[in-house]
Amino acid sequence: MVVLIVLLVCEVLFALCAGQYSISIPDVVGIITSKFFAVEQTWSPTASNIVFSVRLPRIVGSLLVGAALALSGASYQGVFKNPLVSPDLLGVSSGACVGASLAILWGFASFGIQAMAFIFGIATVAMTVTIPKFLRNNSMTMMVLSGVIVSGIMVSLLGMIKYLADPETQLASITYWQLGSLTKVTPGDLAAIFPVILVSAGVILAIRWRVNILSLGENEARSLGVNTGLIRDIIILCATLLTACSVCICGTIGWVGLVIPHVSRMLSGPDNVESMPVCVVLGAIFMLLIDTAARLLTTLELPLGILTGLIGAPFFMFILLKQRSNLT
Amino acid sequence: MILSARDLSFSYSKGRTIFEHVNFSVDRGEILTILGPNGAGKSTLLNCLANLLVPKTGELLIDGKHFSELGLRKTAQIMGYVPQNHTPAYAYTVEDFVVMGRAPYLGMMQRPTEKDYELTREVLADLNIDHLACIPYTEISGGERQQVMIARAIVQQPQILMFDEPTNHLDYGNQLRTISMIRSLANRGYAVILTTHMPDHAILLNGKVGVLDRSGHLAVGTAEETLTEDGLRNLYQSDLHIIYVEELGRNVCVAGALESATKREG
Numbered sequence: 001m002v003v004l005i006v007l008l009v010c011e012v013l014f015a016l017c018a019g020q021y022s023i024s025i026p027d028v029v030g031i032i033t034s035k036f037f038a039v040e041q042t043w044s045p046t047a048s049n050i051v052f053s054v055r056l057p058r059i060v061g062s063l064l065v066g067a068a069l070a071l072s073g074a075s076y077q078g079v080f081k082n083p084l085v086s087p088d089l090l091g092v093s094s095g096a097c098v099g100a101s102l103a104i105l106w107g108f109a110s111f112g113i114q115a116m117a118f119i120f121g122i123a124t125v126a127m128t129v130t131i132p133k134f135l136r137n138n139s140m141t142m143m144v145l146s147g148v149i150v151s152g153i154m155v156s157l158l159g160m161i162k163y164l165a166d167p168e169t170q171l172a173s174i175t176y177w178q179l180g181s182l183t184k185v186t187p188g189d190l191a192a193i194f195p196v197i198l199v200s201a202g203v204i205l206a207i208r209w210r211v212n213i214l215s216l217g218e219n220e221a222r223s224l225g226v227n228t229g230l231i232r233d234i235i236i237l238c239a240t241l242l243t244a245c246s247v248c249i250c251g252t253i254g255w256v257g258l259v260i261p262h263v264s265r266m267l268s269g270p271d272n273v274e275s276m277p278v279c280v281v282l283g284a285i286f287m288l289l290i291d292t293a294a295r296l297l298t299t300l301e302l303p304l305g306i307l308t309g310l311i312g313a314p315f316f317m318f319i320l321l322k323q324r325s326n327l328t
Numbered sequence: 329m330i331l332s333a334r335d336l337s338f339s340y341s342k343g344r345t346i347f348e349h350v351n352f353s354v355d356r357g358e359i360l361t362i363l364g365p366n367g368a369g370k371s372t373l374l375n376c377l378a379n380l381l382v383p384k385t386g387e388l389l390i391d392g393k394h395f396s397e398l399g400l401r402k403t404a405q406i407m408g409y410v411p412q413n414h415t416p417a418y419a420y421t422v423e424d425f426v427v428m429g430r431a432p433y434l435g436m437m438q439r440p441t442e443k444d445y446e447l448t449r450e451v452l453a454d455l456n457i458d459h460l461a462c463i464p465y466t467e468i469s470g471g472e473r474q475q476v477m478i479a480r481a482i483v484q485q486p487q488i489l490m491f492d493e494p495t496n497h498l499d500y501g502n503q504l505r506t507i508s509m510i511r512s513l514a515n516r517g518y519a520v521i522l523t524t525h526m527p528d529h530a531i532l533l534n535g536k537v538g539v540l541d542r543s544g545h546l547a548v549g550t551a552e553e554t555l556t557e558d559g560l561r562n563l564y565q566s567d568l569h570i571i572y573v574e575e576l577g578r579n580v581c582v583a584g585a586l587e588s589a590t591k592r593e594g
Contacts, residue, residue, distance in 0.1 A: 081417040136341075209439040213428050215418055220411050222380050224484070225404025225432030270418035270464075273439055 001268075004281045008063075011285060015059050015292045016051055023047045053187075058295075059288060061185040065246040066256060066287020067280045068197050073257025074264065074279045075204050075239040078211035078272060079232055080140055083265075087243040087257040090147040090236070094154035095124025096247040101161040101174045110184060113177070114192075114248040121244035124150055129236065138229070140218065179303030180251035182291050193245040200238035200245075201280065207231065208272040253287075253304050255312035260286055263319060286312075330356055330519045331377070331395075331488055336386035337544075338369075338376055346372045347544035350386065352536070356487070359510065359520045359535030360548070363527060363555075365564055368540045370523040371492055377521060378490050379403040390488075404432035407488045408481025413473055413497045419464035422457070422476050423448055429483030444483075451479050471502035478509065489513060491522035495529060507532055527555055527568070527581040539563065555581065 016028045023031075027043040031051045034041070072087040080089065088094065099120025103113040131146035132138055165171040204211075210231050213221045221228045243257070264279035290307045337348035346369035354360045364370045375381040377388065379395060388395035390406060398406070408429070416425075423445070430444040440448075452458040457475050460468055465476060474494060481489055491510065495503040507529050514520045514535065524530065530537045530551055537554045539547045541563060547554050560568045560581065567584035 078418075083417060206437045209434075210431075210436065212418075212420065212424070213431055216416055216428070217414075219375070219380055220409075222400055223378055223404060223407075223409035223411070224428060225401040227400055231436075265418070269424075270420050271424045 001278060001281070004278065004285065008281055008285050008288075011288050011292075012059055012063075015288055016055050018292065018296055019050070019055065021046070021050055023051065057185050057187050057190060058182050058291065060190055061182045061249060062287040062291040063284040064190065064194065064197055065182070065250055065253065066260075066283040066285070066290075068201065068242040068246045068283070069253065069256040069287070070260035070264070070279045070283025071201055071204060071276060072239040072242040074261035074272070074276055075211065075235050075242075076257070077261050078215045079235050079239075080144065081215045081217060083262065084258070086254070087239060088151070088252075088254075089144065090128040090240065091124040091151040091154055092121040092240050092243045093247055093252045094151045094158065096121035096244060097178055097252060098124075098154050098157045098161065100177050100248075100251070101158055101165070104170050104173050104177065105161055105165055114189065118244050118248040121247055122240060124154055125236070125240045129233075176303065177251045178305070180253040180305035180308075181294075181301070181303050182250045183301060185249055189249045193249055196241055196245050200241040204235060204238045204242075205276060205280075207234065208276045211235065211272045211276075250304065253308050255308040255316075256283060256287060259312050259316045262316070266319065330354060330391060331521075332389045333377070334387050334389070336373075336376065336383050336388065338372060338381065338383050345384075345544055347540060347546060348385075350546045352538060352546070352548040354488070354519045354521060354536070356517050356519050357514050359514045359522070359533050360538055361530040361533050361535060362521065362523045362538045362540060362546075363525075363530055363563075364523070364540035365542060368542055369544065370540055373540065373546070374490055374492050374521070374523055378407060378409045380409075401432050404484060404486075406486055407490060408484040408486035410474075410477045410481050410489065410491045410494060412492045413470055413477075415466060419466040421462050422452070422465055422468065423461040425465045426452060426476060426480045426483055429480040432484060448479075448483055451482050455479050455482075470497050471499070471505065474498060474502065474506055475509075478513075482513075486518070488519045488521065491520070493523050493525065495524060495526060503529070504532075527560055530555065531579055531581060551579070555579075 013025060013028060017023050017025055023043065027047060028051060030039050030041070031043060031048050033039050069087060073085075076085045076087055076089055077083050096117040099116035099118070100113050103116035108116065128146045128150045129143065131149065132142040135142065162171055162174055165174060210226060213224055213226050214228060214231055214235070218228050246253070260283045261275070261279050264275045264282050268274040268278045290304055290311060293311070294302050294304055294307050332353035333350050336350040337345060339345040350373065352360060362370050362373065372381065376383045379398065379400065382396065390398070395403070427440045427444055427448045430440050430447070434440065449458065449461065452461055455475055455478065457472065457479065460472060460476065465473065468476065494506050494510065498506060503526075510520055510522060511533055534551065536548060537551050539554050539559065541547075555570060557568065557570045560570070569582055569584055570579050571582060572579050
């Protein structure tokens with residue numbers, strides 16, 4: 001854990017320094033500390049401006065998004081007692097896509113797109129969890145099937161919106177939004193999602209030992225005196241908020257919520273008391289790595305969703321290859 | 329008298345009645361072995377007794393108090409439930425798995441403390457499985473897993489232990505070891521309720537026997553009273569014999585010729 005945090009700090013420093021306009025490490029440290037202490041200025045105002053208004057929001061954004069997606073994935077995997085589950089299971093991402101595309105279709109500004117993505121994401125999950133209650137079948141299988149149904153509807157709606165969209169402008173921005181990017185993140189966006197992420201993550205982390213028990217299955221957890229319905233609803237709500245927050249500021253980004261919890265469990269064992277904090281830090285590290293790579297690798301910036309897949313999927317396979325004997 | 333059922337019945341919302349007019353009581357140190365053919369509703373009955381399902385009518389009393397009012401947490405403090413052998417999705421270590429038995433004593437935000445781990449280790453040592461403590465639960469054998477689940481139930485510090493078909497998926501030796509462990513747990517003062525497919529286990533345990541037939545009726549009594557040759561033949565639709573074996577000094581339940589069994593089915 002200490003190693004991971006040190007790694008994270010180094011990575012943040014590197015990300016602050018590197019870019020088209022490169023800044024030296026002492027300068028970056030100086031620029032940051034000058035906000036809190038009086039430090040002799042050895043750098044140009046441009047450097048300071050780049051650090052604070054360009055790089056820092058993006059870095060904080062990727063840390064938040066990575067941590068949120070990874071923790072959300074770990075929660076879903078625990079609740080659905082299935083290590084192959086990702087945060088999209090109940091349709092939050094497909095719902096957010098429909099919301100964002102509608103907003104683009106109607107010509108909303110960036111805030112409108114974010115709000116629509118967030119609202120549609122949450123509403124979609126609300127629909128998914130209502131269907132089993134409506135059918136009076138509260139089993140996990142029913143919930144997963146309900147997720148499949150609702151996601152299916154959302155994918156079709158998205159297709160329809162894309163079909164109706166103006167291919168020159170709207171369709172392009174819908175596609176670009178779907179692939180995920182942190183380029184347009186502003187400090188204002190971050191301030192809006194930060195409290196939600198903090199509270200949701202705090203709640204999940206506070207009850208993470210109960211996720212262990214939940215992962216044994218409904219009946220067994222109840223026989224251990226755990227109110228499974230309540231804990232499950234709390235976790236699903238918080239995990240959905242986490243995903244919705246990240247999707248609304250940077251579009252859909254796959255793989256993080258699936259791969260990072262796996263890697264965390266491999267590092268620290270399956271006990272969520274240990275693995276969830278590792279997951280948060282690892283998610284942040286991974287996302288920042290991806291975003292920094294997206295900035296630096298090519299002059300034409302690659303969307304994050306492409307990179308998480310291109311880097312995440314082979315990385316996942318490499319880990320599975322190394323761990324295949326321990327995989328259950 | 330610790331647990332008693334009065335006129336218990338259960339049916340799923342739209343389905344047939346699973347059982348009705350179930351009456352019995354189990355005391356400290358007593359064993360109730362529930363026998364019944366596949367689909368008769370043994371597990372459903374056990375789930376009702378464990379407060380996991382709500383019976384349609386009747387009442388369950390624990391030390392004279394209504395059970396249904398206790399809630400899940402209080403129930404789990406009184407009753408340890410050993411589910412059927414299964415493979416969990418995640419490879420928790422045996423120690424992490426067993427310490428989950430402390431859940432009924434911990435608040436929502438609490439995690440097990442060193443004290444809970446200490447108790448866990450004591451129970452593991454007591455059952456002679458402390459060498460498994462750090463091994464992933466998914467990597468131990470079926471027999472060991474059974475013992476680990478029993479350890480978790482004991483960590484709950486209950487007065488009643490429930491076993492759902494504890495001998496399932498175990499080899500013959502482990503079946504007998506499990507049965508003898510259940511006997512010794514009863515001798516320690518737990519009230520024990522278990523379901524099984526083996527009439528012979530009920531005879532070996534030498535406690536109360538409840539036979540749940542396909543019509544949902546539970547006949548409770550001693551093994552001699554409830555396990556009669558005719559009764560068992562009828563229950564399992566097979567050629568079964570209850571024979572007194574002098575060398576063992578007890579009755580045994582064995583199958584007769586296979587031909588007659590196939591004839592009956594045909």
